[in-house]
Amino acid sequence: MLRFASAASLAILFAGSTFAAETGSTPKYIPELRAAIEEVLQETKTPGAAIAIVSTNEIEWTAGIGKADVAANKPATDETLFRIGSISKGFAALAALRLNEQGELNLNDTVRHWVPDVAFTNPWEATDPVRLVHLMEHTTGFDDIHMREYALNDPTPMSLNGALAYGASSRVSRWPPGTRMAYCNSGPAVLAAVIEKVSGERFEDYVQEHFFKPMHMDTASYFYTPEVQQHITKLYHNDGVTPYPYWHIALRPAGAINASAKDMANYVRFYLQRGKHGWRPDSSSRIDRPDGNARNIASGEARAIRGIRFVQLCNL
Numbered sequence: 083m084l085r086f087a088s089a090a091s092l093a094i095l096f097a098g099s100t101f102a103a104e105t106g107s108t109p110k111y112i113p114e115l116r117a118a119i120e121e122v123l124q125e126t127k128t129p130g131a132a133i134a135i136v137s138t139n140e141i142e143w144t145a146g147i148g149k150a151d152v153a154a155n156k157p158a159t160d161e162t163l164f165r166i167g168s169i170s171k172g173f174a175a176l177a178a179l180r181l182n183e184q185g186e187l188n189l190n191d192t193v194r195h196w197v198p199d200v201a202f203t204n205p206w207e208a209t210d211p212v213r214l215v216h217l218m219e220h221t222t223g224f225d226d227i228h229m230r231e232y233a234l235n236d237p238t239p240m241s242l243n244g245a246l247a248y249g250a251s252s253r254v255s256r257w258p259p260g261t262r263m264a265y266c267n268s269g270p271a272v273l274a275a276v277i278e279k280v281s282g283e284r285f286e287d288y289v290q291e292h293f294f295k296p297m298h299m300d301t302a303s304y305f306y307t308p309e310v311q312q313h314i315t316k317l318y319h320n321d322g323v324t325p326y327p328y329w330h331i332a333l334r335p336a337g338a339i340n341a342s343a344k345d346m347a348n349y350v351r352f353y354l355q356r357g358k359h360g361w362r363p364d365s366s367s368r369i370d371r372p373d374g375n376a377r378n379i380a381s382g383e384a385r386a387i388r389g390i391r392f393v394q395l396c397n398l
Contacts, residue, residue, distance in 0.1 A: 083146035114142055114342040115244030122390060124146050130315060134347035138354045144343040150315040152323055160343040162316040163301060165329075169346075170304075170339040173289045175218045178278045180292065186280050189215040196276040200246055202253035210258040214276060217269040223255035224266045227333065231268075234332040239305060242275055245332035267336040274335035285335060297352050299345040304334045314340055 112135075123131060130148030134141065145156030179188045192211040193200065202224065204212050216222045231249035234240075240248075247270075253268055274285040281288050286304045294302050303310050306328055309329035316325040331338040341349075 116145065116147065119147055119398070127320065128140050129154075129318055129322050131165055132162055132343035132346075134159060134160070134350070135341045136347045136350045136354065138351070141344070141347045141351070143177060144347055146343065152316070152318070152338065153397060161301065161313065163303075163310060163340040163342050164337050165314075165317070165337075166346065167337045168267075169349075170335065171270040172261045172291055173279065173339070174273045174285075174335045176293060177285070177288060178214060178218060178273055179343060181277065181280055187214065187276070189213070189218070191278065193217065193272060196279050197272065199243075200272055200275055201250035202255070202272075204255040206255065208260040210260065212255065212259045214273060216259045216275075217273040218265065220266050220269055221260050221263050222253075222266060222269055223257045223259050223262065223264065224268060225252045225254065225265045226265060227336075227365060228252045230334065235330050236332060237330045239330060239334070240332050242278065242334070245334075246271060246275060248332065250263065267333060270335045271333040294345075298348045299341060302339055302341040302345045304338045304340075306340075310340050313342075344357070 109118050119133065126147070129152050130146065130150055132145060133143070133145050135143040144160035146160050146162045148158050150156045150158040150162045176266075178189065179186070182189050184397070187196070191214050191217075193202070193214065194207070194211065196214075202212065202222075204210075204223070212222050228249060228251055230277055231245075231252065234245065252266075253272075256264075264329060277288060278285050283291075289304075293299070301309075301313065314328075317329075318325055
C-alpha cells in the first residue's frame with residue numbers, strides 16, 4: 083500500500099522523470115511506464131500503487147502494481163481499495179452544487195441558517211457571515227482541525243454531528259470570511275452537515291446514491307465494512323514492512339473514502355465529460371476557475387484532479 087504522498091500524480095511524474103534520466107526519453111508504452119513505476123516503488127520502499135490512464139471517452143488502462151499486503155504476499159490490483167484522502171472533499175462540494183442547482187439551497191446561504199447547532203466563532207458574523215461557499219473554497223478563516231480532532235479514531239462509527247461537536251476550538255474565523263484562503267479539513271464536514279439537513283439523508287448515503295452509483299464508483303465507501311476489509315490495502319511505515327492500523331477518520335467528508343483505481347478512473351471521467359454520468363452540473367465552471375477574489379475553487383481537490391490522465395491513488 084502507498085505511503086504518505088503530497089499529490090495524486092506524484093509517483094507517475096517521478097516514474098517518468100526517472101525513466102527519462104536513465105534512457106533519455108519518457109515512457110511511451112504501458113510496459114515502459116509499468117517498469118518505471120515498479121522501479122520507483124522499489125527505490126522508495128513503497129509496497130504498492132494503483133494506476134489509471136483515462137481519456138475523455140474511455141478508461142485506457144488500470145492496474146495494481148506491487149503488494150496490497152506484504153505479509154500475506156497479496157498483490158495490488160485495479161480493484162484494490164486505497165484511502166484517497168482529501169480527494170474525498172470534492173464530493174461535499176459536488177453535493178452542494180447539485181442541491182444549489184435544484185433550488186434546495188443557495189451557495190451564499192449562511193451556515194447559521196442551516197446548521198445553527200454547529201459551533202464556530204466568527205467575530206465578523208454580523209457583517210461578514212460564514213457562508214456555504216466559504217466552506218467549499220476554504221475561505222472561512224478557520225484554522226485546520228486541531229490534534230485532538232485528528233487523533234479521534236472511533237470505529238463505531240461516530241455520527242457526523244458527534245464528530246463536529248467533539249472539537250470546535252479550531253473553527254474560529256481569523257479574518258473576515260471570504261477574504262483569504264487557508265486549507266481547512268472541517269469545512270467539508272460542516273458543509274456535509276448542511277447537506278444532511280437539506281436532503282434529510284445521511285451524507286454518506288446521499289453521496290452513494292447521487293454520485294458513486296451514477297459514476298460507477300462501485301466499490302467506493304466511506305466506511306470500514308467487511309467488504310472493504312477484504313479488498314483494502316494496508317498502510318505502511320517508511321520501511322515498507324511495518325503496517326499502520328486502519329484509521330477511522332471522524333470527519334469522514336474530509337478524507338475517509340476508500341476507492342479503487344477503477345472507481346477513481348470513472349471519477350476523473352466525470353470531470354472530463356462535464357458530468358456525463360447522471361447529473362450534469364450547470365455550475366461546473368465554478369470548479370474550473372476562480373472568482374474575482376482568486377479564491378480556492380470548490381473543494382480544491384476537485385480542481386486538482388480534473389483532467390489528470392495519470393492517477394495514482396495516494397494514501398493521505
